[in-house]
Amino acid sequence: MRFVLRRVGFFVLTLWVALTLNFLLPRMMPGNPALAIIGRFKGGISPQAVKVLQDQFGVGTRQNPVAQYLAYLRNVATFNFGPSLTTMPGEPVSQVVLHALPWTLGLVGVTTILAFALGTGIGIVGAWRRGGLLDSLMPPVFVILSVVPYFWLGLVLILIFGVKLHLLPYFFSYDYTLTPSLSPAFIGNVLEHAILPGFTLLITTIGTWILTMRNNMITTLAEDYVRMARAKGLPGHRVMLDYAARNAILPNLTGFAMSLGFVLGGAILIEEVFNYQGVGWLLLQAVNNEDYPLMQALFLLITVAVLVAILVADVATAMLDPRTRGAR
Amino acid sequence: MDAPLLPDAAPVPASVPGPAPAPGGGITGARALRRMGRAITANRKATAGTALLALFCLVAAFPQVIARDNPNAEIYPRLLGISARHLLGTTALGQDMWAQVVWGTRPVLLIAFGVGLGATGVAVLIGVAAAYLGGAWDSVLNVITDVLLVIPLFPLLIVIGSYLHGAGTGVMIAVITLTGWSYTARQLRAQALSLRGRDFLEAARVRGERGLYVIAVEIIPTMTSLIVASFLTNALYAVLFSSGLQFIGLGDPSVVSWGTMLYWAENNEAFQVAPLWIIAPGLCIVALGAAFALINYAFDEIGNPALRPLLRRAGRPASRRIAGTARRADAQPAS
Numbered sequence: 001m002r003f004v005l006r007r008v009g010f011f012v013l014t015l016w017v018a019l020t021l022n023f024l025l026p027r028m029m030p031g032n033p034a035l036a037i038i039g040r041f042k043g044g045i046s047p048q049a050v051k052v053l054q055d056q057f058g059v060g061t062r063q064n065p066v067a068q069y070l071a072y073l074r075n076v077a078t079f080n081f082g083p084s085l086t087t088m089p090g091e092p093v094s095q096v097v098l099h100a101l102p103w104t105l106g107l108v109g110v111t112t113i114l115a116f117a118l119g120t121g122i123g124i125v126g127a128w129r130r131g132g133l134l135d136s137l138m139p140p141v142f143v144i145l146s147v148v149p150y151f152w153l154g155l156v157l158i159l160i161f162g163v164k165l166h167l168l169p170y171f172f173s174y175d176y177t178l179t180p181s182l183s184p185a186f187i188g189n190v191l192e193h194a195i196l197p198g199f200t201l202l203i204t205t206i207g208t209w210i211l212t213m214r215n216n217m218i219t220t221l222a223e224d225y226v227r228m229a230r231a232k233g234l235p236g237h238r239v240m241l242d243y244a245a246r247n248a249i250l251p252n253l254t255g256f257a258m259s260l261g262f263v264l265g266g267a268i269l270i271e272e273v274f275n276y277q278g279v280g281w282l283l284l285q286a287v288n289n290e291d292y293p294l295m296q297a298l299f300l301l302i303t304v305a306v307l308v309a310i311l312v313a314d315v316a317t318a319m320l321d322p323r324t325r326g327a328r
Numbered sequence: 329m330d331a332p333l334l335p336d337a338a339p340v341p342a343s344v345p346g347p348a349p350a351p352g353g354g355i356t357g358a359r360a361l362r363r364m365g366r367a368i369t370a371n372r373k374a375t376a377g378t379a380l381l382a383l384f385c386l387v388a389a390f391p392q393v394i395a396r397d398n399p400n401a402e403i404y405p406r407l408l409g410i411s412a413r414h415l416l417g418t419t420a421l422g423q424d425m426w427a428q429v430v431w432g433t434r435p436v437l438l439i440a441f442g443v444g445l446g447a448t449g450v451a452v453l454i455g456v457a458a459a460y461l462g463g464a465w466d467s468v469l470n471v472i473t474d475v476l477l478v479i480p481l482f483p484l485l486i487v488i489g490s491y492l493h494g495a496g497t498g499v500m501i502a503v504i505t506l507t508g509w510s511y512t513a514r515q516l517r518a519q520a521l522s523l524r525g526r527d528f529l530e531a532a533r534v535r536g537e538r539g540l541y542v543i544a545v546e547i548i549p550t551m552t553s554l555i556v557a558s559f560l561t562n563a564l565y566a567v568l569f570s571s572g573l574q575f576i577g578l579g580d581p582s583v584v585s586w587g588t589m590l591y592w593a594e595n596n597e598a599f600q601v602a603p604l605w606i607i608a609p610g611l612c613i614v615a616l617g618a619a620f621a622l623i624n625y626a627f628d629e630i631g632n633p634a635l636r637p638l639l640r641r642a643g644r645p646a647s648r649r650i651a652g653t654a655r656r657a658d659a660q661p662a663s
Contacts, residue, residue, distance in 0.1 A: 014475045021484070029491040140373070143625050147617030149568055151575055152590065152610035155599075159606065163599045258478070265482030269572055273594075283483065284576055287490040295490060302483045310478055 003324075007314045011307055018303045022296050023072050026057050027065075037085065037290045052082035056293060081297040086289035087282070093297045096282070101301075103173055104278030107194055108267045111201040116256055118202075119209025124245045126210065127217030128236075138214065142207030151269035154200045158273070161196060169193050173276050197274040205263055212255055216248035223247075250321045257313030261306040360552035367630045368623075374630075377622030384616055388434040397427035399584045407601055416604055420596040428584050429608050435497045435585040436616065439504070439570045442497075444563030446505035448512060451558055452548065455516030459524060460543055470517070476510040485569060489578035496580040500570050508565060512558035519554050520547060557627050564620040571613050586612050 026032055035057065054063070055071035063071075075081065081093035088096045126134045162170035169175065174190045220226065221244050229243045268280030275281065279298055286294040318324050368374040387394070402422040409417050416425035458469035488503055489495055495503065523529060532542045548555070573579055574587025581588055586609035593605040 010474070013471070014478055017475050018479055021479075022487075025488060026491055139625065143373075143621050144614070144618050147564065147568070147621050148614050149571055149575075149610065149617075151572060152606075152613065155590070155594070155606050156610065159599055159603055261478070261480035262482070265480055268482065268486070269576065272576060283486065287486060288577070290490070292490075295487060299483050299487050302480050306480050307478060 003318050004315055007311055011311045014307055015304065018300065019073065019076060022300060023069055026292065032058065037292065049083045052080055053293060056082060056296065076300065082293040084291055084294045086291045087285050087294055093294050096294060097279070097297055097301060100277060100279045100282040103276065104267065104271070104280065107198060107276065107278060108201065108263060111198045112205065112260070112263050115202050115205040116209050119206040120213045120249060120252060123210045123213025124217055124240065127214045127221065128240045130218070138210055142211055145203065146207045148204060150200060150204050150266040151273050153204055154197065154270050154273035157196050157200055168196050170196050171275050197270050197276050200270055201263070201267060204266065205259070208259060209252070212252055213248065216251055217244055220244045220248040250317060253317050254313045257309040260309045264302050264305065360549070364553065364556065367626070371626040371630065373622045374626035377619045377626065380615060380619035381623070384433055384437060384619065387430060388437040391430045391434060395427040395430035397424040399423060399427040399431040416608055417602065419592070419605055420598065420601055421592065425605060425608060428589055429586070429612060432585040432589060432609065433612070435583055436567060436570070438497055439501055440563040440567050440616070442501035443504045443508065443566030444559045446501065447509040447562040448555060448559045450505065450509040451513035451516050452555060454509070455513040456520045456543055456547055459517045459520030460539065460547065473510045473513050476507065477514065481507055482569060482572065485573060486578065489573050494580045495573070495578060496583060500573070500579065504566050504569055508562060508569070512561055516551065516554060516558060519551055523547060523550065553627060557624055560620045560624040564617055564624070567613060567617055567620070
């Protein structure tokens, strides 16, 4: 229990740091870049919205920074991020974000889970058949694959499968002559549009899981209890899965949560390359349009997603592995 | 406040074989470097990585030797194909693509080495100080490290970049250094912690050496190989992060580099008209990244023999090893 409380404490602290960074960054930059752009939009925005922007960026207000900071924290706590300035002029930022969220959850969520499951499986088998074909091919291939920039791989796949072969669609998340509905035709269209971005994400992330799992397995396979299991004459697959893999997977679980930050970061660029209208694409739209309120909200959303994942993974690891509970 | 349970909360790879009891710490450092030199020639992955990196360094140092054209000049007919005059053809803006790729090497390598050295410096400072000072200092530095570690780095860089409007090479180095040191600081701290209480450190304390001397002469030389690994990791990440930022237009678009080339390519319909404009700079990023990753991976194998490819017998690793958790180099950052 104390362990969980400590983790929650860390969660709150990190969240606070992220919030404060969000508040301080525009103020630290030369000439407060947010100021100019927001100043231009004042006319078309309701007075309440102007107040939110004032607290967030310190624009056109005489209030002292501490009061601004407190008001900003209060606004964030109530999901009041003000209006979007340029991307969807006048719409509340929280609404705009909510429209983009399902696309990212679908694309990145499914792909990440798939990559984790597949990668861990391949890693287990590779380490078990040490010295086999899989094992000797894997490391060099995935060392190279892990340095391929997500976005560049996306560009190359578009070039091959989209532009040259005309096999797969590579623009937007569905054919926008269709009206969104729950019909099989539309769902099929959405899935078709998800193939290229999903595949890009899958092959750039899977290497991590394969390599970490393989290395964990190799370490675990040298443990005495694995030797004991072999000595007892248990069938190979039981030793591999129930004795070695079960223990080797524990560090990977936290790695899974930690990697979410990277995956979301990479997904930003993949969504941009494929014009897939998820959270990452929206973030870059906001950046290009200097829509600072929207940008800040999206940064917070991504940070919170990562922090929650880490918290869940920590608690899960503590439940699965008693040794970690006492750790410091 | 304590650390999140990261994969590397387990003992760090035993990159430094055995204790280093030499009183003259400088000797250990030199020996470690010599050992590294031998390792590079002995390990195929390390040899390939080092050769590739050396090649890029040469190109960055003397680009005018192999590319006479001015990379910025928009003076040629547009979208020429490959020819002897234009080795990679020309862009939709009328620039010589070969000159762009060659001259683009320099800013990328500057960022790689700048961030590699800078971030590793900060990481050594904070990681070793935390481990050596202990107590409240350790807790505070540790919390700072952990908080920075879990805040998603690439989105943070995008936010900072959007306020900066066109970050040049220097600004890019500074920003990535300041935000990106935490991962390696954690590893270095774990390694330094494992040294605590070793006899050679006690001996230095009994001799009455000052703290700074102990850190600089006794502790840091024993960590040489981990520091080199940390440099490689940070350099690799700098290449990938900065290319990503330049690709989305957050770099200085007038600087010729691989990331900005991709930015201009995407904005000029290169898919249809000049596929090489996309392929060439991307392959360069992959090759440079692979150079860093190969050297790093080879170091992992050298430090943790259990991970080496088996030569003769397929089966279990022969002996028990300390957990060699994979470095972040295996994980792909956002780019």
